[in-house]
Amino acid sequence: MRSASAEPAGFRPAPRARVRRDLRERYLFGGLFFVVLILAWEWYGRTHGGLLFTSFTRTVGELVVLIRSGEMGRAFAVSNQAMLLGFTTGAAAGVLTGLVIGRYRRLERILDPYLNMMIVAPMAALIPVIISAAGIGLGARVLVIFTFVFPIVVVNTRAGLRSVDPDWIEMAGSFGATELELWRRVLLPAAGPAILSGLRLGTGRALSGMIVVELLLVAVGLGKLILAGIGLFRPEISYAVILVVVFEAILLMGLVRRIEGGVLARMGIGE
Amino acid sequence: MNAAPPRLISIRGVSMVYGDAADGSVVRALDDFNLEIRSKEFIAFLGPSGCGKTTLLKIIGGLIAPTDGHVEIDGRPVTGPGDGRAIVFQNFALLPWATVLANITFGLELRGVGKEEREAEAHRLIRTFGLEGFAHSYPRQLSGGMQQRVGLARALAVNPEILLMDEPFSALDAQTRRMLQEELLALLDREPKTVVFVTHSMDEAVRLADRIVLMNPRPGSVKEIIEVPFGHPRPGQFEKDPRYIELIDDLWEALKEMVWDR
16 A cells, blocks of 8 residues: 555454453343343243233243144144245245336336335235135235235335445446346345345244234134134143244244345445 | 547537426536547546536436437447446445455456456556555445545556546545545556546646636536646646646636626
């Protein structure tokens, strides 16, 4: 480097001591908070539990029973089949729609009200429509999960494209980039992080959609188990299912976040 | 009669109107702009903001089409961006997710130059601009001056005959700007090119250009074309030459008038 000394001397990673302190904070305080939460649940369950609520230990006990009998596994498989289909279709359609309306503003002005409607419309009120359109089988459940996932993926993808600096588009144009090359070299890399965070949020939405549809529309799988717990006044069944779903959500979203982190790091955009 | 030097860029009656005549939101950015730019000449467009100098640069670059008139390069009308021209942008326009190396090779990659060849060219430019050791850094890890060196290297990588520079140093601090001006001049000394340089700095125009095109604002048109009385490379301490001081004075008087006129 031959010019001014004011220029930074390369990139310095975070000092190791700080990384260690961050990790300690995360696990120590995070773990402590978790323990407090579980203790509070246990205490409230024991003092106020009954037909509608129960303690942590009874819930875990029931969870073990349900897993051993295979009932949890079967319910889990049934529910997640719809979740997987609904998520993949919703995410794919959402990314495509977001990319198109993010790039072609005229189309966006036409479609925006419908997108907003999809975001705010109460699903419960729309269930009759879905039943009449898709029956009460797998298709209906997939459709509901689709409508849970789709809007949030669209909104994030579109936001990603909006973050594209017009200078980059102009720059690519000045080197003669075609529309296809522009997408490949500028638009998609620029929107990538936002698309990934849309997919992460979409994962969470897919899981809640999965349970909502089974509670309100088609009583199968995990939703049916929750309903059974309520109907039989055995709250430990319901809470065992909720534990499983929450655990699944943490795992899946953590997985997507890891992929996200890997992609961002490869693109040189640290968190 | 001596043969005139080849006229490389001809700007013929270029007008640019933005907006919609229907709702009256019309902005006349350029009005019947005419100019001949010679090969290997350094032309500076100087004018107050809003005089359409950037618009004109983009028209020459083929990024936008004029409402009227046209630009010819070696007798062929410009219909779009293409080989032979490269733009250096005011805000660098570097891709933040790409390394210095990948940013520099951006244009070469689009032209289908093989990996080995384009990286060799990039490394040559990295050495030219003193960016050694930063090939795998990201733009955000560099200072503004180094970022614009990358922007320059990216433009030069495609070996353009015409370099179009849109206020390339205006986002930099004074010292860094001087440094880059010197580097640019040294570079043009080794590899002469036609340069069209947009600036609002009188000093920069005088320091760099062979001819300064002073532009009227709204709509932009040629007010005056001024020959800079210093050759390239500039004589040492030419800023102390009375002609330099006089030139800056004249430019200031002309610019002041325009700014007050608005």
